[in-house]
Amino acid sequence: MVAVAMADETEPQRIARALRRKDPDFIDGLVSQYHYRLLRYLTFLTSRREQAEDLVQETWLRVLERAWQYNGSSRFEPWLFAIARNLAMDDLRKRERTASDTVGECSASGDDSPFRAAAKSEDAMRISAALGALEPIYREALLLRFQEDLSLAEIAEVAGAPVATVSSRIQRGLAMLRGGLEGNSNAI
Amino acid sequence: MQSDTHQRARSLVDQGAVEGISPEEQRWLSRHTDECGECAGYAEMSQRAIRALDSFAFEIDPEAARRVQDAVRDRLIETRPRRRNLMAGIVAAMVLTVAGSLVMWALTGWMAERWGIPARAWQMGFAMFWVLPSILLDAVLVFGQRFIGEHLAVEEGESL
Numbered sequence: 460m461v462a463v464a465m466a467d468e469t470e471p472q473r474i475a476r477a478l479r480r481k482d483p484d485f486i487d488g489l490v491s492q493y494h495y496r497l498l499r500y501l502t503f504l505t506s507r508r509e510q511a512e513d514l515v516q517e518t519w520l521r522v523l524e525r526a527w528q529y530n531g532s533s534r535f536e537p538w539l540f541a542i543a544r545n546l547a548m549d550d551l552r553k554r555e556r557t558a559s560d561t562v563g564e565c566s567a568s569g570d571d572s573p574f575r576a577a578a579k580s581e582d583a584m585r586i587s588a589a590l591g592a593l594e595p596i597y598r599e600a601l602l603l604r605f606q607e608d609l610s611l612a613e614i615a616e617v618a619g620a621p622v623a624t625v626s627s628r629i630q631r632g633l634a635m636l637r638g639g640l641e642g643n644s645n646a647i
Numbered sequence: 648m649q650s651d652t653h654q655r656a657r658s659l660v661d662q663g664a665v666e667g668i669s670p671e672e673q674r675w676l677s678r679h680t681d682e683c684g685e686c687a688g689y690a691e692m693s694q695r696a697i698r699a700l701d702s703f704a705f706e707i708d709p710e711a712a713r714r715v716q717d718a719v720r721d722r723l724i725e726t727r728p729r730r731r732n733l734m735a736g737i738v739a740a741m742v743l744t745v746a747g748s749l750v751m752w753a754l755t756g757w758m759a760e761r762w763g764i765p766a767r768a769w770q771m772g773f774a775m776f777w778v779l780p781s782i783l784l785d786a787v788l789v790f791g792q793r794f795i796g797e798h799l800a801v802e803e804g805e806s807l
Contacts, residue, residue, distance in 0.1 A: 483723055487716045494712040499705055508705075516715045520722055574703065582699035604665065605700050611666055630661045636696035637689075 475531030478522065490519055493539060496607065500540055503602045504547045504595050508573040514550065518543040537613040540603065544617055551595065582640060589639030596620075597632035604629050652679065656686040664693050737788045744781045751777055 468476070477485035497518060501511035521542050529538050574587035590598055596618065603614045615622045656679045659668055668676070680687040752773060759769035 481723055481727075483720055486719055486723075490716050490719060491712050494715065495705070495707055498707065498711075499703075502705060512711065515711075516718050519715055519719050523719065523722055523726075573705070577703040577705045579704050580699060580702035582695055583702035586696060586699045587703075601700060605697050626665050629665045633661065633664060633693060633696055636699070637692045640692055640695055640699070 469531065471533065471535050472531035474535050475529050478526035478529060481523070481526065486519075486523075497539065497543060500599075500602060500607070501543055501547055502573050502577075503590075503598045504544065505551065506573060506591060506595070506598070508576075510550065514543065514546050517546050521546060534613065536607065537609060537616045540607075540617045541619075544599070547595075585642070586636045586639040589635050593632060593635055597628050597635065600625055600628035601632040601636070653683065653686055656680065656683065657689055660686070660690045660693055664697060740788055741785050744785055748778060748781055
């Protein structure tokens, strides 16, 4: 990244400055740096790999449009994921109106599940079906807490929900995953 | 053991996984799970579920990030001329307003003198019907620049 750091500038402030200046090299670096995490987040949210890939690009284009909104006073990840989430939810709502699938179901069951394809351990295979069966809001909460390591307040900011609701979603999601591990479809 | 003790243990396991528990609560939980196999199993299952989440790895097309970078750069190139044109238009409008006002002031003064209109009268009329509307228009252009910029951004978003 080419942007020169100013004295005492935090990373979020540096990102905010580069976004407002529309620094192309810096933004290239951001795209690279966050590509996998953004794709993973959108896949968890939508359970559709191809759609997630399209949404990654739309997210960055929306970041360009809304660059003036990010001032670097908080971490970049929650702001980025919130943009991605809004796009994903808009897309899910459009699909609900036109498709016969209900929200939260995997676009394809069993072998076509993006979670099954991505599972790299036996336990991951066991919970992949449970993940696919969860509603997006529970998958999202689990990912943001345990893989992105966001705080509850940051997850609440992304999801637009109170902290208590986020906590409840994580616990419920974990309960479903425990059920998946135990081979019990009726989780506690 | 009391069922509410087990309930408390499971609740602490859940809370610990989500937001953490105090050292005192952790000590209580550890003592309980040392004695209660069922609750120890519950805690172990929770930890396994969390570790399993870390075992998902999505394959990435090596060119995927590059395609996104290209799309972003294309958008940056597209939007720069529009913003420059907008700024140039605003500056031109302001310059023309000032220049035009000076010309009209001189012309109005000359005509008023020929027709015997008192200076105060034509000057007040000029202020009301020429200068004020121009100032208002310039204020809209200057302070509305951000609004117009956002509107352009919304248009660009809708064109996706």
